[in-house]
Amino acid sequence: MSTLTIGLMLFVAMLLLMAIRVPIAVAMFVPGAIGYVMLSGWDPLMAHLRGAVYGRVSVYDLSVIPLFMLMGGFAVNGGLSKALFDFANSLLGRFKGGMAMAGILACAAFGAISGSTVATTATIAQVAYPEMRRINYSGRLATAALATGGTMGVLLPPSVTLMVYAILTEQNITKTFLAAYVPAILAALGYLVVIAIYVRLRPDQAPEARAASGAEVMQAGAKVWPIALIFLAVFGGIYGGIFTPTEGAAIGATLTFVITLIQRQLTLKKAIESIRTTAVTSGMIFMIFIGADMMNASLALSQLPNQMADMIAHAQIPPVVVMAVIMMFYVVLGCVMDEMSMILLTVPVVFPVIMGMDFYGLDTSDKALWFGILILTVCAIGMIFPPVGLNVYVMNGLAKDVPMVETYKGVFIFLAWDFIRLALLILFPGITLWLVHLLT
Numbered sequence: 001m002s003t004l005t006i007g008l009m010l011f012v013a014m015l016l017l018m019a020i021r022v023p024i025a026v027a028m029f030v031p032g033a034i035g036y037v038m039l040s041g042w043d044p045l046m047a048h049l050r051g052a053v054y055g056r057v058s059v060y061d062l063s064v065i066p067l068f069m070l071m072g073g074f075a076v077n078g079g080l081s082k083a084l085f086d087f088a089n090s091l092l093g094r095f096k097g098g099m100a101m102a103g104i105l106a107c108a109a110f111g112a113i114s115g116s117t118v119a120t121t122a123t124i125a126q127v128a129y130p131e132m133r134r135i136n137y138s139g140r141l142a143t144a145a146l147a148t149g150g151t152m153g154v155l156l157p158p159s160v161t162l163m164v165y166a167i168l169t170e171q172n173i174t175k176t177f178l179a180a181y182v183p184a185i186l187a188a189l190g191y192l193v194v195i196a197i198y199v200r201l202r203p204d205q206a207p208e209a210r211a212a213s214g215a216e217v218m219q220a221g222a223k224v225w226p227i228a229l230i231f232l233a234v235f236g237g238i239y240g241g242i243f244t245p246t247e248g249a250a251i252g253a254t255l256t257f258v259i260t261l262i263q264r265q266l267t268l269k270k271a272i273e274s275i276r277t278t279a280v281t282s283g284m285i286f287m288i289f290i291g292a293d294m295m296n297a298s299l300a301l302s303q304l305p306n307q308m309a310d311m312i313a314h315a316q317i318p319p320v321v322v323m324a325v326i327m328m329f330y331v332v333l334g335c336v337m338d339e340m341s342m343i344l345l346t347v348p349v350v351f352p353v354i355m356g357m358d359f360y361g362l363d364t365s366d367k368a369l370w371f372g373i374l375i376l377t378v379c380a381i382g383m384i385f386p387p388v389g390l391n392v393y394v395m396n397g398l399a400k401d402v403p404m405v406e407t408y409k410g411v412f413i414f415l416a417w418d419f420i421r422l423a424l425l426i427l428f429p430g431i432t433l434w435l436v437h438l439l440t
Helices: 003-019 024-040 042-057 060-077 080-092 098-114 117-134 139-150 160-168 173-201 214-222 225-239 245-262 268-302 304-313 319-333 339-355 364-382 390-398 404-427 430-439
Strands: none
Touching: 003 024, 003 268, 024 042, 024 268, 024 339, 042 268, 060 080, 060 098, 060 117, 060 160, 060 225, 060 245, 060 268, 080 098, 080 117, 080 214, 080 225, 098 117, 098 139, 098 173, 098 225, 117 139, 117 390, 139 173, 139 390, 139 404, 160 173, 160 339, 160 364, 173 225, 173 245, 173 364, 173 404, 173 430, 225 245, 268 339, 319 339, 319 364, 319 404, 339 364, 364 404, 364 430, 390 404, 404 430
């Protein structure tokens, strides 16, 4: 049996294990370990495991992940989400569909603090969904808007997935953060336009608009100062070169803890829950890291990534076509895997392929940043893409009065913009790289 055949069998075995709901870390580790034995033997496997596990979990840069997650945990449990939604609604309530638009903006702002798609969706939805239903928004539009808005937690710093990509590909985390902002803003603006068009074509899906008074806007705006302070302190310090992303994450977690404590929103029980959730989720992420490393080590022994890169390089296929095919592959993969697993498993395989091709004359660093944002964009699409769409399932758990099929019907209007946006990002890398070049 050839090494290439073994590599393909390992990949298929992993997908089958995931399909039957075996934990993702185990689904990657077990086929990877078996493949390593088949390709190299037991003794080399033991020697690899002796140093590989410690080598992975002891990487200093990885400490940024639990620190930003802890900051997000304090924000989630500290009641910052309601202030964001109320302020966004006071600004946009004057437009038809304005509360749905406010949900999108609140998700974007909260995602820039929590760094988690699921946490963003669940937290904002608990605040926004009852209000939207109370004033007669359709279940279809309400759930679809909130599920879609939550996907921006994947792309907006401090996205955990974004940080993992930067660490895996040895890119500067600060530059990776900068590359994400313009595509994320483009996503948010596009969603607002989609809602505006939809409620005009289907006026029954949203109630008539109600403009907030100037006093209401000022009152709501006064309550969002903690969020603005945290954002400016953390990301202003990082982009200003005052401290590293890891130091910024520590400062952000401390600042969020102190502010929510002063506001008497964060009780001892909620603080302990934030720490517990961070520990559990961090442990899960590190286990996925270890499983992905095992699988990637076996795939490297099988020479599958190198043979793929060589095959594509000699196929005379236009690079843009290759990129489009890879993006569609990620959409399909998103039906069985979460975004973290997709990044950890596939980036070591496809990254060398992309780096070996010429895209618009981009240098290596720009190409890596651009590719990372494309992957994260597709990961966001996967969070709402049928038949899985994790964010749709999260919304279904919170909005039990709305059938999941109704949410999916609503999601399709947002997916249309997502694919247009993805095409724009592929065809015009400057959208992604403009802010990076401007500020570095």
